[in-house]
Amino acid sequence: MRIVVTNCNTTQEMTEEIVRGARAAAGPGTTVLGLTPAWGPESAEGWLDSYLSAAAVMDALRTYDGPAYDAVVMAGFGEHGREGVRELVDVPVVDITEAAAHLACLLGRRYGVVTTLERSCGQIEDSLELAGVGRNCVAVIGTGLGVLELEDGERTEAAFLTAAERARDAGAEVLVLGCAGMTGLQRVVAEKLGVPVVDGVGAAVKLAESLVELGLRTSRAGGYARPLPKRRAWGRDPGQGGHGAASRGHSG
Structure with missing residues (x-):
């Protein structure tokens, strides 16, 4: 294949x-x-x-x-x-957007998305609605990092964790990585936050x-x-x- x-x-x-x-x-x-x-x-x-x-x-x-x-x-x-x-x-x-959301819906009743800049949040919300999985999304949170800034692994992880805590506090039972450039963070974040984290590329x-x-x-x-x-x-x-x-x- x-x-x-x-x-x-x-x-x-x-x-x-x-x-x-x-x-x-x-x-x-x-x-x-x-x-x-x-x-x-x-x-x-x-x-x-x-x-x-x-x-x-x-x-x-x-x-x-x-x-x-x-x-x-x-x-x-x-x-x-x-x-x-x-x-x-x-x-x-x-x-990857709808793939991650669909898998998240199989793991918990509500999920949250952690992405890059805040300006992308509305666009992601619209994409999830169009795919029919927006209803279960409790929050789309930006880290404040641009796509090209994700190369700094330590900074990205810290910013993601801060945003992910906000999503969890909003009721997210599952988290979704909201950028393909975040691939690889899911295991570290899942261990630290105690909730499943879905990577859209893998999904x-x-x-x-x-x-x-x-x-x-x-x-x-x-x-x-x-x-x-x-x-x-x-x-x-x-x-x-x-x-x-x-x-x-x-x-x-």
């Missing part, structure tokens, strides 16, 4: 970190490939970055010419684009594997029907239209 994990920004170092987390969660028969958009924001923090990132990720998948893959994991927490990607490719698409990889193994794919009846055939100009590349190269990316 081969899973493509898409970073939501252009920072290659973050893609590599996400891939390491994805490979740690993947089963022995799963190969993980990281995909970094060729253009877009260096970090996704806010509505403008998110919409730009969504288009960039879809463009990266549209023009993908690597080995065939069986599923896509979208590693942008709260970022836009998952519905469009489900129209675009013919394999299961799992977003999404395991759900993607399950969908593939069960032979399940995105429904084409209704909202996720294939895009209508028409000319589509992508950015400054008006010569390429239609569905692009996405259909080459899947196996089976």
Whole structure:
């Protein structure tokens, strides 16, 4: 089985970190490939970055010419684009936001999300509502750290713990890492706070594997029907239209 994990920004170092987390969660028969958009924001923090990132990720998948893959994991927490990607490719698409929330709902009645900057909280809340798992979320708390500041492990852990305590005090029985760049914190934080902590990257990889193994794919009846055939100009590349190269990316 081969899973493509898409970073939501252009920072290659973050893609590599996400891939390491994805490979740690993947089963022995799963190969993980990281995909970094060729253009877009260096970090996704806010509505403008998110919409730009969504288009960039879809463009990266549209023009993908690597080995065939069986599923896509979208590693942008709260970022836009998952519905469009489900129209675009013919394999299961799992977003780390909803994957983490769904697993959290299996572990406790209420969960909380700890993320980066406060400006991302409303966007994450909207994403959870759209995925149908917002009702069980008691709080989305920012650490005050930007995405590119998460490289400082000690500082990130301290800020996460402070925010996580606020979420727990608000009634969260389970915590969710609200950024792919936080992957790896879950074990340390769970031990210190005494509650389960779900990493979205790991959750999404395991759900993607399950969908593939069960032979399940995105429904084409209704909202996720294939895009209508028409000319589509992508950015400054008006010569390429239609569905692009996405259909080459899947196996089976």
